[in-house]
Amino acid sequence: MGAALIAKPVLNRNFSVITFGISQVAMDIEPGVGMLTGSAVLHGPSHTFFGALVIACLVLLIAPSICSYLLRRWNKEVIHHKLHWLVQLEAVPKVAVIVGAFFGTVSHVALDSLMHHDIQPLRPFSDANPLLGLVTHDGVYQLCAISGVLGAVAWVALQWFRHGSNDSSFNPDEK
Ligand SMILES: [Zn+2]
Numbered sequence: 001m002g003a004a005l006i007a008k009p010v011l012n013r014n015f016s017v018i019t020f021g022i023s024q025v026a027m028d029i030e031p032g033v034g035m036l037t038g039s040a041v042l043h044g045p046s047h048t049f050f051g052a053l054v055i056a057c058l059v060l061l062i063a064p065s066i067c068s069y070l071l072r073r074w075n076k077e078v079i080h081h082k083l084h085w086l087v088q089l090e091a092v093p094k095v096a097v098i099v100g101a102f103f104g105t106v107s108h109v110a111l112d113s114l115m116h117h118d119i120q121p122l123r124p125f126s127d128a129n130p131l132l133g134l135v136t137h138d139g140v141y142q143l144c145a146i147s148g149v150l151g152a153v154a155w156v157a158l159q160w161f162r163h164g165s166n167d168s169s170f171n172p173d174e175k
Contacts, residue, residue, distance in 0.1 A: 002144030003107050004100075005151030009158050016092050016100035018070055019063040023104025026055050043119040047112055050124065052105035059101040067092040085164030086156075114140050 004020040030046035033039075045051045071090045078086040113121045113131035120127050135143070 002146070002148035002151070003111070004104070005149075005155070006147035007103070008151055009154040011096075011099065012158075013089075013093055014095050014099055015103070016063070016067055016096040018067045019059065019092070019097045019100030020104040022063050022066060023056060023059045023101050024108060026059050027052070027105055027108045041118050043112060043116050045123070047109055047116075047119045048121050048123045049106060049109055052109045053102070056101040056105040059105070060097060063097050063101060064092060067097065085162075086159055111140055111144070 001017075001021060001024065004015075004017045007015055008017050027046055030044055031042040034042040034044075046055060068090050071088050071092070075087050075090065078084070109119075109121050110131060113119050113129055114133070114135045115137045117132065119129055119132075121129055121131065
């Protein structure tokens with residue numbers, strides 16, 4: 001999620017962090033099932049760039065309704081805590097869902113390819129994994145954690161500067 005949070009303040013309304021999150025869950029269904037069933041290969045077809053594109057298309061189908069539901073709950077919470085400047089539009093732009101889904105699944109394959117020996121990200125075109133070992137396992141986690149914290153702080157600061165400084169009844173439709 002670190003990659004998503006660092007991208008959010010830059011792309012803002014053009015990028016859905018929730019869709020990105022859904023794509024992470026969708027990507028790891030295969031390894032999850034593999035772990036439960038004791039499969040020898042945990043990262044199979046879902047962890048290829050080709051598989052990532054297919055999974056992104058499936059995520060596009062379910063993400064908008066999940067996003068709207070979670071944003072409704074988010075808005076209820078922030079209004080309850082009188083943090084009106086954090087209220088978000090409940091309708092997520094199509095482009096934001098598309099960017100969230102494809103960025104989510106493709107970056108997932110790229111990051112996992114750095115760390116896992118059983119991934120062949122270029123299949124069916126090649127069995128090679130040119131990304132393996134470029135960054136250490138801990139390095140990937142540290143980079144993601146730092147990106148996540150920096151991105152979250154930057155996003156909250158941006159919301160505050162845009163909407164928080166002047167009113168307590170912010171209406172996100174008035175932009
Ligand atoms: Zn994975």
